[in-house]
Amino acid sequence: MKKLLLAMLVLGASAGTASAQVEIGLKLSPSITYLRADSPSSLNFQNEKSKLSLGGGLVVDYFFGQNYAFSSGLWLTSKGGTITYLDRDPASVSTTPSITREQKIGIQYLEVPVTVKLFTNDVATDTKVYFQLGGTVGGAIATRINGEKRYTDPSNSNTETDASDHVIIPDIAALIGAGVEYQLGQSTKIFGGLSYHRGLVNIDKYFDKDRGFEDVTLKNNEIALDLGLKF
Template sequence: MKKAAIAILFLFFTVNLFAQENRVGNYGFRLGLTAHPNFGFIKAEGGKGNGVNLGFSYGLIGDFNFAENYSFSTGLTITTINGKSTEVNSAQYQLGNTAAVDIKYMMQYVELPLTIKLKTGDYNGVRWYGQFGLSNDVRISARQDAKSGNSVLANDVNSSDWTKFYRAGLIIGAGGEFNVGNKTSIMAGLTLNNGFTNITDNDYSVKNHFIAINFGVFF
């Protein structure tokens, strides 16, 4: 994990230096840090979702400003998406045709969002934005809890063998950037990350989603 973090920092600082020397339309590139909670939930064709669960995301964010009010916004974060479901006929927990299993998915990804951000003009140091794009996620950890009634079937087991390596999602968000210095601004907003790929190897589809309360600082 330490080597991965060093590699991520090296990559983004290299991109930042390159972007500062090669500005697009004199609007430039902005690099920042983010750390924020999210609230994950599951939708399962073989059952139903079972509430929301707290997760977390942290890492680097960047805006390539190609016009005064338009940016290509991306980043590289470690994102944990937790969620619970109640499923029947789970391929991993064979308990009969009608047995229901309560499963908690604890998934961690390296997330690379590819989005377009549309910003308003600057009003007293505040710029509002809307955001739309694609989430590209590569799994780095997968754990599960499972029980049926009072019977514990799994407790924090490694589920990498029956969960998908890649996850894609649709990103829709909005928020504001608040100028606090000559080149520094604080970002705050809400994002819906709507997963549209199956995260398991089951015959039926299981998808995870989350709503994030976004916080970040651009330098």
């Protein structure tokens, strides 16, 4: 009995190893990014402009079934956008916000996706449609305000701050996407698709900490075109 049980365990492990498959590739993702801004009406924080960005990195698909894969990797992404808000006029004695300020915020992140890919059977010769669901966890590695590494605030006694001090380091986003994958050879595949990345955490720490603005939130949003090659 013990020998039979041992044989079944070995057979099961061998079958699992045989069915498991790892595909590794690279992707390039031009994208449109913007910041979802929210605040009390007296401050009137608004998303003013989106930003064209470019990202990419390593893609790792670990198949645990014929049409199902755990998908991860390591991506370098660029996010941000332009916001406007009401601020006090330093030339006036009034503290009531009365003039419009604009900030162009650019942030680079190193991200790890934690997602599942679901593949259809072939919809055409060597062609499958996939759907991707999950999220990303990232950390800010570089920040610029109005294209500069430092920012001078005209409504805060011209105080100069590091741009990196304007945002928190971690970011978490939900991810949903879909695309098409085509098999070129025995182990070579190309894919293309669209993905939407919705930021879940408030990335701002400047307006709350340094300016004393209450209830201001800035969250990342990204719409990406994913183009890649798996080996």
